[in-house]
Amino acid sequence: MNNRNLCLDLATGKNRIRVALAGNPNSGKTSIFNALTGSTQYVGNWPGVTVEKKSGRACYKGQDFEIIDLPGTYSLSAFTDDEVVARNYLVKEKPDVVVNVVDATALEHSLFLTLQILELGLPTVIALNMSDEAEKQNIYIDAEKLSKMLGIPVIKTVGLTGKGIIELLSNAKDVAEKKIKSKYQVDYGKDIELSTKKIENALNKSEVLRTGYPVHFFAHKVLENDAQVAAELESIEHSEEIHTAVQKELAWLKSIYGNDIDILVADKLYSCANGITRSVVSRGKQSRIHFTEVLDSILLSRFFGVLMFLAVLWGVFQMTFVIGNPIAELIGLGLSKLGELVSLGLGGIPWLNSLIVDGIINGVGGVLTFFPNIFILFVFLSILEDSGYMARVAFLMDNIMSRIGLSGKAFVPYVISFGCSVPAVMATRTLESKRERIITILTAPLVSCSSRMEVMVFLAGLYFGVHAGSVAWGITAFGILLAIGMAKFFSVTLFKQDKPTPLIIELPPYRAPTIRSVLIHTWDRSKHFIKKAGGVILVGSLAFWALSSLPWGTTIEGSFIGKIGHSLEFLVAPLGLDWKAVIALLFGFIAKEVVISVFNQISCTCNVGQICDWFTPSAAIGFMLFLNLYTPCLATIAATKAEAGWKWALFQIAYSLMLAWLVAFAAYRIGGLFL
Amino acid sequence: MKTDYTKPISDFRNGAFVVVRSFGCCSYKKRLTDLGIGVGSTIKVIRNNGSGPLLLMAKGIRFAIGRVLAEEIICEEAQEQ
Numbered sequence: 001m002n003n004r005n006l007c008l009d010l011a012t013g014k015n016r017i018r019v020a021l022a023g024n025p026n027s028g029k030t031s032i033f034n035a036l037t038g039s040t041q042y043v044g045n046w047p048g049v050t051v052e053k054k055s056g057r058a059c060y061k062g063q064d065f066e067i068i069d070l071p072g073t074y075s076l077s078a079f080t081d082d083e084v085v086a087r088n089y090l091v092k093e094k095p096d097v098v099v100n101v102v103d104a105t106a107l108e109h110s111l112f113l114t115l116q117i118l119e120l121g122l123p124t125v126i127a128l129n130m131s132d133e134a135e136k137q138n139i140y141i142d143a144e145k146l147s148k149m150l151g152i153p154v155i156k157t158v159g160l161t162g163k164g165i166i167e168l169l170s171n172a173k174d175v176a177e178k179k180i181k182s183k184y185q186v187d188y189g190k191d192i193e194l195s196t197k198k199i200e201n202a203l204n205k206s207e208v209l210r211t212g213y214p215v216h217f218f219a220h221k222v223l224e225n226d227a228q229v230a231a232e233l234e235s236i237e238h239s240e241e242i243h244t245a246v247q248k249e250l251a252w253l254k255s256i257y258g259n260d261i262d263i264l265v266a267d268k269l270y271s272c273a274n275g276i277t278r279s280v281v282s283r284g285k286q287s288r289i290h291f292t293e294v295l296d297s298i299l300l301s302r303f304f305g306v307l308m309f310l311a312v313l314w315g316v317f318q319m320t321f322v323i324g325n326p327i328a329e330l331i332g333l334g335l336s337k338l339g340e341l342v343s344l345g346l347g348g349i350p351w352l353n354s355l356i357v358d359g360i361i362n363g364v365g366g367v368l369t370f371f372p373n374i375f376i377l378f379v380f381l382s383i384l385e386d387s388g389y390m391a392r393v394a395f396l397m398d399n400i401m402s403r404i405g406l407s408g409k410a411f412v413p414y415v416i417s418f419g420c421s422v423p424a425v426m427a428t429r430t431l432e433s434k435r436e437r438i439i440t441i442l443t444a445p446l447v448s449c450s451s452r453m454e455v456m457v458f459l460a461g462l463y464f465g466v467h468a469g470s471v472a473w474g475i476t477a478f479g480i481l482l483a484i485g486m487a488k489f490f491s492v493t494l495f496k497q498d499k500p501t502p503l504i505i506e507l508p509p510y511r512a513p514t515i516r517s518v519l520i521h522t523w524d525r526s527k528h529f530i531k532k533a534g535g536v537i538l539v540g541s542l543a544f545w546a547l548s549s550l551p552w553g554t555t556i557e558g559s560f561i562g563k564i565g566h567s568l569e570f571l572v573a574p575l576g577l578d579w580k581a582v583i584a585l586l587f588g589f590i591a592k593e594v595v596i597s598v599f600n601q602i603s604c605t606c607n608v609g610q611i612c613d614w615f616t617p618s619a620a621i622g623f624m625l626f627l628n629l630y631t632p633c634l635a636t637i638a639a640t641k642a643e644a645g646w647k648w649a650l651f652q653i654a655y656s657l658m659l660a661w662l663v664a665f666a667a668y669r670i671g672g673l674f675l
Numbered sequence: 676m677k678t679d680y681t682k683p684i685s686d687f688r689n690g691a692f693v694v695v696r697s698f699g700c701c702s703y704k705k706r707l708t709d710l711g712i713g714v715g716s717t718i719k720v721i722r723n724n725g726s727g728p729l730l731l732m733a734k735g736i737r738f739a740i741g742r743v744l745a746e747e748i749i750c751e752e753a754q755e756q
Contacts, residue, residue: 024736074709074710077705079706106735107735108711108734109734109735112709260704260705263704263705263708263713263714266713267708267713270713293721296721297722302724302725302727391739394739395728395739398728398739398741398742399728402742402743407741408728408739499702500743502743502744503728503744504706504707504738504739506737506738506739507738508737
């Protein structure tokens with residue numbers, strides 16, 4: 001079994017069969033993908049959109065397979081990014097075989113997508129997944145009959161246990177080689193078929209085929225006024241003839257059926273799906289009340305549900321720090337020992353020693369000591385997601401979020417931001433509209449992440465003694481309020497033309513997450529995080545090391561960074577701050593926890609007195625507010641750039657700097673009256 | 676005559692079985708139809724808290740639908756489930 005994932009002798013890829021996995025969200029597609037590909041998964045992005053592209057390899061009897069996991073969709077109508085990606089892949093790239101994962105517990109729903117896939121005329125196999133779960137619910141599906149009706153193989157699978165996977169591969173190979181396509185025809189009724197035929201005849205067939213679409217399918221979509229196909233039509237045909245033919249047919253159909261031909265088509269598809277379902281499914285007695293219903297009746301209730309959510313949240317963060325902090329300390333200890341060792345060996349060459357110890361080890365350490373917490377947070381996020389609870393969070397929070405122009409789905413990134421803003425920004429890709437994604441990316445980082453909280457606690461401790469806790473709490477709470485306020489502000493200013501996206505989300509049945517899939521998810525996320533944060537922080541730390549230690553041998557005040565600090569002092573002077581604050585803020589741009597070591601370094605090398613004498617209390621509050629609000633950190637900006645592009649990354653830097661300055665100024669002036 | 680009994684799905688209580696009769700809005704009509712919440716489909720209202728989104732069961736799948744959108748789904752009580 002071990003060699004199932006790789007066919008080494010066929011690494012050239014010559015005879016490789018390309019398999020596209022298509023299916024509804026929550027149909028168990030991911031578990032089938034995991035069972036097929038094991039450890040050979042590769043996660044990337046589909047070109048042009050921030051939709052995750054997963055691919056992997058499988059091997060069966062010496063045959064090499066490349067498995068491409070298409071985004072889970074309910075339809076191929078090209079409304080959402082996911083649907084566009086899935087359809088374009090099937091139409092343009094023409095995989096050798098499509099494996100359509102069908103949820104046996106909701107056959108009619110799944111067949112809606114299946115019938116659309118079959119219309120594309122590609123060799124297809126159906127994986128009738130979660131058949132064990134269906135039988136538990138007394139739903140019996142006659143797979144053989146379904147296979148006969150559709151004219152393609154139907155294999156019963158259980159993704160979680162790997163049941164049926166071998167059979168699936170052998171059938172996929174067979175279907176790909178013999179090019180077995182379904183002969184099933186959806187009955188759209190006489191009128192639609194007649195119009196389709198007429199448009200088909202008017203179309204230039206060879207031109208259409210070049211777009212990748214089957215002619216019949218293309219003609220059909222023209223009638224549905226499908227945006228993607230309409231664009232294709234513009235690009236290939238300019239003859240008046242085709243336009244008048246389309247207009248004529250549309251006018252005729254609309255006179256009979258009203259305006260919504262696309263809905264009529266969807267209705268026909270569903271009635272076919274319903275017909276098939278009726279003839280292949282036999283239901284036993286309705287089983288007793290479902291486990292999910294019972295759990296939902298508690299977890300989704302108006303008051304208790306929210307209470308439970310807060311408890312879960314508290315638990316997750318508690319566990320994250322309880323488990324993560326000791327590991328982080330251990331890594332920190334290891335790194336300082338490593339530093340000492342290096343100093344022993346390189347003590348004779350001070351600049352090299354400083355470069356490796358202060359520059360590299362410190363820089364890498366900044367990421368490494370932080371990583372255990374992030375990793376554990378990722379583990380819990382994966383568990384919450386795989387169990388189906390995350391979708392419930394969207395349900396619970398939709399009411400509140402809709403007041404600031406976002407949907408409940410957008411709440412998740414704000415929660416993650418308490419841990420770290422980088423995965424928070426990464427998490428926005430599950431949001432449907434660009435409007436919602438951008439607003440969330442811009443405002444979620446205003447929620448203090450754990451490293452900013454660390455700095456708050458440090459500074460509050462220095463300046464406010466017994467009141468430190470309340471001050472740190474107040475500043476964090478203010479950040480949350482500001483995130484809410486700014487989200488509302490952006491949704492009525494920058495995005496006032498776009499309507500808020502209503503919440504539409506499936507709440508899948510609760511499932512016990514498997515260790516395997518939790519680990520795979522956590523690993524994916526960690527890799528992303530390390531790639532994004534690691535490089536940026538290392539390079540940034542090195543740059544700042546150079547700036548603060550050159551010219552060689554001076555104090556920080558005399559170094560390049562000290563000079564920069566002095567020359568930019570005028571910017572923070574109105575806030576009651578000086579060059580030392582400028583340096584801290586510049587360093588904090590890389591990663592917020594660096595601020596602590598900067599302060600320590602300045603105070604011990606410059607002989608400028610105790611840190612707590614530097615600023616007045618009101619200026620200190622202003623400084624902490626500034627730190628909490630301005631540009632989250634280099635890694636977050638890198639994440640924003642990846643998710644939304646340079647324009648928004650720069651905007652994020654600019655707006656958060658302005659916001660932080662204004663808030664700090666107000667705090668300094670108002671605070672000055674009382675403190 | 677049946678129109679007398681139609682109202683937004685957001686006005687039905689927990690556990691009601693309803694049939695979709697029409698949509699008040701246009702932009703999400705096709706999307707909802709794709710999800711199995713099209714005109715003529717039987718939907719179970721699993722949870723309606725009175726505010727916030729609704730939890731619906733359509734063809735064996737549970738969907739949470741925001742209230743503003745739910746107010747545009749016009750339904751009538753199903754004769755039988």
